[in-house]
Amino acid sequence: MSSSQLKVTFLGLGSMGSAMARNILKKGFQLTIWSRTISKAEEFVNAGARVEKSAREAVADADIIVSCLFDDKSCLDTAQGENGYLKGIKKGAVHVNTTTIGPNIANQLEKLHEEHGAYYVTGTVLGRPDVANAGQLRSFLGGKHEAIERARPVVETYSGGSIIVVGENPAHANVIKLSANMVLAANISLFGQVYAFNERWGIDNDVTHELLKIFYSHPGLLKYEEAVRTRNYEKEEGQGFAVEGGLKDVNTMLNTGDQVGVPLPFCSTMREQFVSVLGHDLKDKEWSVLGDAARLNAGLPMPSQKKK
Structure with missing residues (x-):
């Protein structure tokens, strides 16, 4: 599937997330975004992205989801609840979570994704926001091989520094x-x-x-x-x-x-x-x-x- 056909959703537009989302958009992917702070989405809408009001709506037709949130709580809160993305995620979708969280939370999130027929991949990144803007982050990936390979073209847009596959256990990448x-x-x-x-x-x-x-x-x-x-x-x-x-x-x-x-x-x-x-x-x-x-x-x- 080409970048123009692959539908990508990005959740979270902090300093790192915004930089990563810019690189995904520059490479021609169809991008939908969601952020708790809606004003952060304006530049992406102007550049051709679509914005949704909830995480659930944002992932509805996504093939690949990338999230960059703050901590354990924000990852669980964004996943669950009536407007959580797990309510809208489609079967077979791959979610790459770049947030630095505890490994036990990664295990919990992997199980929740499996219950909804989706794949969970830990995709933590190493680098400062200026490195992210340049698309030169290093990514550590943990998850099912099939899911990692499907997500790789998207991860590569911001990971010019290198991609290191840690193994099939998402927690290990954390x-x-x-x-x-x-x-x-x-x-x-x-x-x-x-x-x-x-x-x-x-x-x-x-x-x-x-x-x-x-x-x-x-x-x-x-x-x-x-x-x-x-x-x-x-x-x-x-x-x-x-x-x-x-x-x-x-x-x-x-x-x-x-x-x-x-x-x-x-x-x-x-x-x-x-x-x-x-x-x-x-x-x-x-x-x-x-x-x-x-x-x-x-x-x-x-x-x-x-x-x-």
Whole structure:
């Protein structure tokens, strides 16, 4: 089936979802969209997409559904209820859920889809909104082989970075994404500790940056290092990842570890640091402000908080 024949529905138009939906539309797919915030749909309607008022109506004739929501609750709420998409999903449809959620919720959603004759695929993504806009996200796919292959042409529109098939268990792709975010958050936290340590000894940040460049080379990670170095954590409209999202993911990591008896002490520390930056009234900043927890705890105030 060609892209012009394949009917695609996208659920959720946050900063990541909007970027992914744009790429799907650019590749010529028939796109229907739904968002809790209807104003976010205007640009897509102008570009030729159709908008529906409920998730149920949006998926009625969809061959492939892609969702990008916030958390466990939003995924379950959007699926269920009178206007939930499971009430309207057609038999044989494939749903790719890109949301970072707990693996047990993925298992629950897979079962609900099976009960309605549809396929559920976890399709978590790795990358910032600017990477999503460029169509260069990395996707981790977990689900039935047949379903993944049917959805692949749509997933490829935003996954120029690579597609990694984790296996037939959707939950495993969620665990892999949580692992990826654990690595990112742990490094952001470490950057903050190194800068706080060196600043307290009067070492110039540029020298610390040169040290860290010896060990790190990935452009995405270097962007976070730059944010920590310059203490620029501003979250532009439609870009970045919010502090509350970071805290949600760390809590999910801890819960997922608990479920299989794996303690994650570094995640416990990062959770405390996220709560600390929230306590400093920094919830509107990008999640890389996690790196400032060590400075704040060391008595090094944010530049905007310094006394003149």
